[in-house]
Amino acid sequence: EVRGDDVIVKGIDKQAVGQTAANIEQATKIRRKDLRKFLDGIYIYEKKVGWE
Numbered sequence: 001e002v003r004g005d006d007v008i009v010k011g012i013d014k015q016a017v018g019q020t021a022a023n024i025e026q027a028t029k030i031r032r033k034d035l036r037k038f039l040d041g042i043y044i045y046e047k048k049v050g051w052e
Contacts, residue, residue: 014049 001008007024011017 001010009017009021009024011020
């Protein structure tokens with residue numbers, strides 16, 4: 001699910017959700033650039049267990 005700048009990954013299987021989030025993060029990782037100047041990308045900033 002995409003909400004503005006956020007990509008929300010939900011699911012019943014905690015392992016699958018974690019793997020999907022890791023795959024997205026790896027696929028969007030900035031390579032061969034100076035990371036101090038390049039702040040774009042996808043970062044995990046919150047993890048929750050259970051439903052809202």
